[in-house]
Amino acid sequence: MKKAVITLLFLVVLGAATAAGYRVGRGELALPAWVPPQVTAALAGLLPARAVTPVSTEALNDYEFRLVSPQARSGEALVAVELVHKPTGKPVPDAVIFARRIDMAPEDMAMMTAPLEPQPADKPGTYLFKTNLAMEGGWQVSLAAKVPGEAGTVQGKLILKAVQ
Structure with missing residues (x-):
């Protein structure tokens, strides 16, 4: 033993x-x-030498998240976000959004968060999320995604206004 x-x-x-x-x-x-x-x-x-592969952020700057609507009703809500390739203006389908958060940082209440659950979207390049906006005011939607064929991560912070 x-x-x-x-x-x-x-x-x-x-x-x-x-x-x-x-x-x-x-x-x-x-x-x-x-x-x-x-x-x-x-x-x-x-120890083995650390291999550092530089990732160009130039290509990542060609992408941006956009809110489909800048407002949503407080309470249960659906938030639609587009991921757009800026040079062409075309939506980017098949991105993998691996980080998502919604909080009231614009109202100096970043600790006030809500769930942000992915939902099926009917339009390519549009990403839909179900949430519960507990109170009126500004909500910050923070997203991070991997775009097919690009190295690195596309990140975005969007301001959504919850109204009555």
């Missing part, structure tokens, strides 16, 4: 050390300042 516990403990520590080393190598985790520079240099020599 004692041998099994020691083996399990060893495997847990080994796994944690491997994960920490991986995160240090990727630049996600910094070593404490009290670690001598010689140790840091030795560890850096053991």
Whole structure:
């Protein structure tokens, strides 16, 4: 029994050390300042070099989110957003919206949030969300999407006015 516990403990520590080393190598985790520079240099020599691939944001600037309507009724509401390729003016279908948030940041109440659930849309390039705008005023819709064929992320913050 004692041998099994020691083996399990060893495997847990080994796994944690491997994960920490991986995160240090990727630049996600910094070593404490009290670690001598010689140790840091030795560890850096053991880890694979971090490959940095620059992502051009020029192409991402060709895209923008637009509200279909700048107003919505307070309470249960549907919010329609278009993702547009600005140079052509055409909607962008098949984007993957992976981050979404709606809050009352325009009213200095960013902690006041509401659910923002994706819904099926009938028009390509239009993305529909169901929400509950609990009170009237300005709501900020924040979105992040991956566009097919583009590296990086298209982000947008839109202001929606909830009215009675």
